[in-house]
Amino acid sequence: MIGYVTLGTNDLGRAARFYDALLATLGASRFMESDRFIAWTVSPTTPALGVALPFDGKPATVGNGTMVALLVDSRAKVDALHRQALDLGGSDEGAPGPRGEGFYAGYFRDPDGNKLNAFCMG
Numbered sequence: 001m002i003g004y005v006t007l008g009t010n011d012l013g014r015a016a017r018f019y020d021a022l023l024a025t026l027g028a029s030r031f032m033e034s035d036r037f038i039a040w041t042v043s044p045t046t047p048a049l050g051v052a053l054p055f056d057g058k059p060a061t062v063g064n065g066t067m068v069a070l071l072v073d074s075r076a077k078v079d080a081l082h083r084q085a086l087d088l089g090g091s092d093e094g095a096p097g098p099r100g101e102g103f104y105a106g107y108f109r110d111p112d113g114n115k116l117n118a119f120c121m122g
Contacts, residue, residue, distance in 0.1 A: 002047050003047060003048070004039060004041075004047060004048035004049065004050055005047070005048075005049055005050070005068050006037075006039075006049075006050040006051065006052050007049070007050070007051050007052075007060075007068065007110070007112070007114040008051070008052060008053075008054050008060025008061065008112065008114070009051045009052065009053060009060050009112045010053075010059055010060045010112060011111075011112070012035075012036070012038065012051065012052075012053055014089075014111055014112075015038070015051040015110065015111065015112060016038050016051070017088075018088050018089060018090070018110055018111055019038070019040055019049070019051060019110075020040075021084070021088055022081065022084055022085055022088055022090075023040045023049065025077075025080065025081055025084055026042065026070065026072065026077075026081070027042050028040040028041055028042045028049075029041075031044055031048065032048075032050070036052055036053045036055075037050055037051070037052040037053075038050060038051055038052075049068065049070075051112075060112060062109075062112070062113040062114055062115070066114075066115065067107075067115040067116065067117060068114070068115070068116045068117075069105075069116070069117050069118075069119055070116060070117065070118045070119070071119060071120070072118055072119070072120050073120060074120055075096070075104050075120060077118065077120065078096045078104055078105060078106050078118045078119060078120055079096045079106065081106070081118040082095070082096045082106030082107075082108055082118055085108040085110070085116070085118075086108060088111075089111045090108045090109055090110050090111060091108060091109045092107075092108055093107035093108050093109055093115055093117075094106065094107035094117075096118075102121055102122055103119065103121060104119060104120050104121075104122075105117045105118065105119035105120075106118050106119075
């Protein structure tokens with residue numbers, strides 16, 4: 001159902017370095033790129049994550065209540081992705097752990113302040 005999600009950035013180079021390293025952990029790589037936008041995916045037929053300089057030329061801001069969830073297949077990968085996000089300059093928004101029956105997640109923000117999580121079911 002979701003084709004892609006785009007997050008705003010005020011520093012495309014910094015965002016590119018963060019997401020190149022972070023999303024490589026999931027097997028994703030760049031598949032679209034311009035001077036204002038970069039998108040990563042595991043496959044061109046699966047959902048993608050992009051970062052962009054806002055089209056209207058105004059500063060990118062963080063949406064209150066907005067979050068992108070990255071599905072992985074194990075708790076170990078949740079832990080690793082969360083740890084890597086922090087190592088890459090992200091900030092902690094909730095250490096990995098169980099969040100109710102059958103849901104395990106770790107929450108973080110990228111260097112622009114966009115909120116993401118890595119999660120697995122089971």
